[in-house]
Each structure stands twice: as structure tokens, then as C-alpha cells.
Amino acid sequence: MxxxxxxxxxxxxxxxxxxxxxxxxxxxxxxxxxxxxxxxxxxxxxxxxxxxxxxxxxxxxxxxxxxxxxxxxxxxxxxxxxxxxxxxxxxxxxxxxxxxxxxxxxxxxxxxxxxxxxxxxxxxxxxxxxxxxxxxxxxxxxxxxxxxxxxxxxxxxxxxxxxxxxxxxxxxxxxxxxxxxxxxxxxxxxxxxxxxxxxxxxxxxxxxxxxxxxxxxxxxxxxxxxxFGTWKELDSSINIKYGVSHPPNSYNPLVILTHEYKDIWNDMKKSKNWYHKFMYAFAAPGWSHDGSTLTIKQQQKLYRENL
Incomplete structure (x- = not known):
């Protein structure tokens, strides 16, 4: 059919x-x-x-x-x-x-x-x-x-x-x-x-x-x-900011389509360790081998701890 x-x-x-x-x-x-x-x-x-x-x-x-x-x-x-x-x-x-x-x-x-x-x-x-x-x-x-x-x-x-x-x-x-x-x-x-x-x-x-x-x-x-613990209700008291924390800063479609791949490549070059290179590509966004950047879960954990 x-x-x-x-x-x-x-x-x-x-x-x-x-x-x-x-x-x-x-x-x-x-x-x-x-x-x-x-x-x-x-x-x-x-x-x-x-x-x-x-x-x-x-x-x-x-x-x-x-x-x-x-x-x-x-x-x-x-x-x-x-x-x-x-x-x-x-x-x-x-x-x-x-x-x-x-x-x-x-x-x-x-x-x-x-x-x-x-x-x-x-x-x-x-x-x-x-x-x-x-x-x-x-x-x-x-x-x-x-x-x-x-x-x-x-x-x-x-x-x-x-x-x-x-x-x-x-x-x-x-x-x-x-x-x-x-x-x-x-x-x-x-x-x-x-x-x-x-x-x-x-x-x-x-x-x-x-x-x-x-x-x-x-x-x-x-x-x-x-x-699975990922639901969140809209809070009308929070002023929403849309977008991403690391934007492409461009209206060029090719830049928008590829900018994160470029960032991955640049991050992979930060370490000669192949495990680190793998993690930069396949771990959660924000993962870093030296703690210089944090994943969303890590950031949210710190946020809750500091409340």
C-alpha cells in the first residue's frame, strides 16, 4: 500500500x-x-x-x-x-x-x-x-x-x-x-x-x-x-533568552551549518591524547580534558550547589 x-x-x-x-x-x-x-x-x-x-x-x-x-x-x-x-x-x-x-x-x-x-x-x-x-x-x-x-x-x-x-x-x-x-x-x-x-x-x-x-x-x-527526567515547565517569571551559548555570529548559511564542526576540530587539537580527541567529538558538548569548559549537566550541578 x-x-x-x-x-x-x-x-x-x-x-x-x-x-x-x-x-x-x-x-x-x-x-x-x-x-x-x-x-x-x-x-x-x-x-x-x-x-x-x-x-x-x-x-x-x-x-x-x-x-x-x-x-x-x-x-x-x-x-x-x-x-x-x-x-x-x-x-x-x-x-x-x-x-x-x-x-x-x-x-x-x-x-x-x-x-x-x-x-x-x-x-x-x-x-x-x-x-x-x-x-x-x-x-x-x-x-x-x-x-x-x-x-x-x-x-x-x-x-x-x-x-x-x-x-x-x-x-x-x-x-x-x-x-x-x-x-x-x-x-x-x-x-x-x-x-x-x-x-x-x-x-x-x-x-x-x-x-x-x-x-x-x-x-x-x-x-x-x-x-526520563528531562521535562521542564515554562516559568513566566524567567525572561527567556533564545539561541545557543556559542552562536555562529553570522547569517551566512554555510557558516551556520558548519561552525560547530570547526570548533570540534579546534578543540581536538588542544590535546595529543587520542582519548581526549575522541571525547571532544563524542562526549557531551562542553566537555574538556582540562576543565576549561563544562557540560550542561556540570554547569547545572554547580548552579544548584550555589543556590
Whole structure:
């Protein structure tokens, strides 16, 4: 069975909603919420680049990787697609879609969390956080390298017996939800805050305030953040500062895309010890062999100790 990725219809909506939010923010003249033109153009350039690369990665993920894993772990036995663990591979019942979407959300949480915890992955993901503005334009500010390793966090789902095309649709739905979270104009949503990852929670995620950093990695749901200790509610008394502590200081898309890789290389040259070099690339951002810089967890620990 063939399905269309919902992002095919989402992209025109993204552009329209960016225009609506841009117009609204300008009319209300709230300076800290306004778009900055150079920043917006940089975000759109990177978003367009991601859109161009998307068909390639979709082919790699859906047709090659997901399909290959599905075929290996779910061979046909007497005409019936059967998982190697013994159960019949899943069809397209409505509850199978819901389960697949839940598993997709679980995978997204760990994919997103590791993007913040492993520096070489952070080097790709920092692009999305590098803007000092939080708006729908920032939502399309995507790194071009993330999409090459993202599918590996999801390949276990077709291995269980979920059809690859179903997973691709769920990934698209997840992306649609993530897009609309990037706005400051939606307030807290009452009882929905108990279950879903909402706009205020995503404001926390994009903040560089120390108490907010590395929080709220969820996609649709906030349950995994709550289970694994990374959930944080928005505190209206805290003045949010968006962006990253080591920004690219440039609107050049190529600089934004590559500046953290350059920083990793420069850090690796600080020590001749190969273990140190490895850790500069694969430890948490901020790790240093001499304590000259600290990870977020180390900084937060010191902050709590000094309260």
C-alpha cells in the first residue's frame, strides 16, 4: 500500500503560516518577538536546502534502509509476512497506526536527546537552535546533515513488523507537529499540557537559560521527558533568552551549518591524547580534558550547589 508523505502538503502551509506570523508580529510591534530579516532569510535558505535533500534521504531511509530491515526481519512464509519472532507482521488497522505513531514519538525523543548529548550530533543539530529568535521561521532552520543519520534511530520499528511506508507517514506527521510548536503566540493549553508537548514547553527547549537547557526533547508527547527526567515547565517569571551559548555570529548559511564542526576540530587539537580527541567529538558538548569548559549537566550541578 502506498501513502503520500504529509510533508508534501505541509511545505506550502509552512510558508503561509510564516507569512501570517510575520505580519502579526510586525503589526503588534513587540520588538523582542519581531522577525529579523537576515535571520529569516538564513532560516529559509537552510529550510529550502533541507527540502532539496529530503527526497534523497527519503529514498535512502524508506526504500533502502527501512525496506531492507523490514524484509530481513519479516520474511514471507507460505505467502504470509511473518516476523522472525513468530508473530504476523502488522497491517493497516487504525490502532496499528496509533502504536506506530507512539513508537515514532519514542524514537524521536531519543534521537532528539542524543542530538543534545553527543557533540558530533549536536554539530548538526545546533543549526536549528542557532537563531536568537523563536518563531515559525526558526522551525524550518534545519541542519542538512541531521537527516543522514536520523533514519538509524527508527529502523527498529520496521524490524518489529510495521510497514516502512507507515513509518514514513508517521515521521511526516511528527514533523508537522514540530513545526507549529515554534511560536510564542500560543499560551499554555490547560489540560493538554498534561500529555502533549506544547508551544510553551518548546520555548523552554529553545532557551539558553541554564535552568532550561537540555529539556523537553519530546515530539508529540511529554511523557518520555517526564519518565526520563528531562521535562521542564515554562516559568513566566524567567525572561527567556533564545539561541545557543556559542552562536555562529553570522547569517551566512554555510557558516551556520558548519561552525560547530570547526570548533570540534579546534578543540581536538588542544590535546595529543587520542582519548581526549575522541571525547571532544563524542562526549557531551562542553566537555574538556582540562576543565576549561563544562557540560550542561556540570554547569547545572554547580548552579544548584550555589543556590
Amino acid at each position: 502506498n501513502f503520500t508523505n504529509p510533508l508534501v502538503y505541509g511545505v506550502p502551509c509552512f510558508l503561509a503560516l510564516i507569512l501570517v506570523e510575520l505580519t502579526y508580529s510586525k503589526q503588534h510591534n513587540k520588538s523582542k518577538y519581531l522577525y529579523k530579516w537576515k535571520d529569516l532569510f538564513a532560516s529559509l535558505t537552510m529550510g529550502i536546502g533541507s527540502t532539496i535533500l529530503a527526497p534523497l534521504t527519503k529514498t535512502i531511509a524508506a526504500i533502502v534502509l527501512f525496506e531492507y530491515v523490514y524484509e530481513v526481519f519479516n520474511p514471507e512464509i507460505e505467502g504470509i509476512r511473518t516476523n522472525i519472532m513468530g508473530w504476523e507482521s502488522f497491517g493497516y488497522a487504525w490502532y496499528i497506526w496509533l502504536i506506530c505513531q507512539l513508537l515514532d514519538d519514542f524514537s524521536y525523543y531519543w534521537f532528539h536527546r542524543q542530538n543534545h548529548n553527543v557533540r558530533i550530533l549536536w554539530a548538526a543539530h545546533i543549526v536549528h537552535h542557532s537563531s536568537e529568535n523563536f518563531n515559525l521561521g526558526t522551525a524550518v532552520r534545519n541542519g542538512w546533515f541531521t537527516i543522514f543519520y536520523k533514519p538509524f534511530f527508527y529502523m527498529w520499528i520496521p524490524a518489529l513488523g510495521f510497514p516502512p511506508e507507515m513509518l514514513v507517514v508517521c515521521l511526516g506527521i511528527e514533523a508537522l507537529w514540530q513545526f507549529q510548536l515554534h511560536t510564542i503566540y500560543i499560551p499554555k493549553m490547560g489540560i493538554l499540557e498534561k500529555v502533549f508537548n506544547t508551544h510553551t514547553m518548546h520555548q523552554v527547549h529553545h532557551a539558553q537559560n541554564l535552568e532550561y537547557m537540555d529539556k523537553n526533547h519530546g515530539g508529540f508527547l511529554n511523557v518520555f521527558d517526564k519518565l
